[in-house]
């Protein structure tokens with residue numbers, strides 16, 4: 357039976373009312389300026405809203421009109437909008453934009469046919485600009501709209517363009533303007549592209565769920581009715597460098613209870629206050645003696661009972677690799693494991709560190725649940741990297757490092773990501789060279805692990821590959837403490 361689209365969209369509207377407004381709509385509400393809406397829409401392609409918002413803000417501080425944009429060189433624009441996806445291509449589009457607008461008297465045109473003549477503007481962008489900036493009837497079909505309309509069996513199409521054409525025929529015009537922002541917000545929060553949260557969706561039971569594999573929810577243990585805590589772990593490869601790429605906005609966008617950071621490469625006294633004092637969080641630091649090297653930090657909304665720096669062994673603690681927070685029912689250990697290095701020069705050091713770390717974790721695990729997270733600097737199985745055969749003698753995939761990871765799992769620790777996802781090509785680190793991230797030639801070396809007794813408390817574990825700002829992406833754990 358066909359769905360009742362009025363009722364479905366009204367339900368979605370009520371569901372997303374509390375969620376964040378898509379960044380382009382936000383800019384529209386704040387500015388009502390077609391130029392800024394157009395630029396923000398170009399920036400937003402294949403980029404998280406938090407990242408787009410930071411980049412748009414940086415750019416508009418310098419160039420909020422076509423005239424001012426015309427005064428910037430392409431490299432300056434690229435620098436301002438980094439790290440939005442495809443920032444170099446987008447800088448190329450933006451540097452040509454003022455000249456392209458001249459044939460429309462320097463103003464952003466309203467019609468789809470005119471808009472698609474502008475650099476970087478395809479049909480989707482044109483529809484979005486026409487509807488958001490000018491309030492004209494247009495259906496902006498992005499991947500969320502295309503995907504969800506097919507899940508609902510409201511259309512039966514295999515491309516966003518065909519979905520747009522089908523919706524023009526069947527979707528009542530009163531929904532055209534709102535359908536994009538509703539389904540983008542819904543697609544980002546509930547009906548996600550991977551493992552949609554059907555268990556939390558008010559449309560469950562009415563939705564045809566065509567082609568959907570909902571997320572798995574682990575059965576709650578008896579009496580456990582608490583809201584799960586959200587943890588993030590991220591090797592930022594230098595917190596000062598990450599700050600230039602929108603770290604602050606990304607971090608607050610996680611809306612997580614605890615955020616564990618590795619490879620800070622800075623002492624807290626080298627950092628500006630805005631990186632140490634983030635609204636709602638208290639930060640804790642364990643830095644290496646050597647400046648600019650290693651280091652871990654934790655931002656926490658929850659007050660810990662105890663903070664433990666290091667593992668009590670000077671040889672390792674001088675490198676600022678382990679920071680533990682103790683809470684009433686669990687310990688969180690944030691770890692930056694050593695890299696075995698070029699020529700495996702530090703393999704022995706790493707293996708000694710690893711053994712001591714298991715002992716340290718085992719001691720803590722006697723009285724409370726244990727969550728270990730961080731950059732483990734090892735891909736455990738062949739499925740965890742793109743080219744296993746070529747890397748058996750390389751740091752991070754040697755038999756010795758993998759054997760240690762086996763012993764870690766044998767000691768009772770669980771790789772939470774693999775509780776939910778058995779797919780290949782799920783990576784958390786990509787070399788900066790050879791365009792590896794774009795080609796998804798990567799390694800999964802960042803983990804959230806828990807002790808065996810905590811298995812039932814794990815609600816979800818995912819990788820967040822769309823978050824840029826480092827050569828690693830963050831990983832996330834939802835856990836009922």
Ligand code: SF4
Nearest residue numbers: 547552554557560563
């Ligand atoms: S029930 Fe699942 S598939 Fe259907 S709209 Fe909700 S989240 Fe999406």
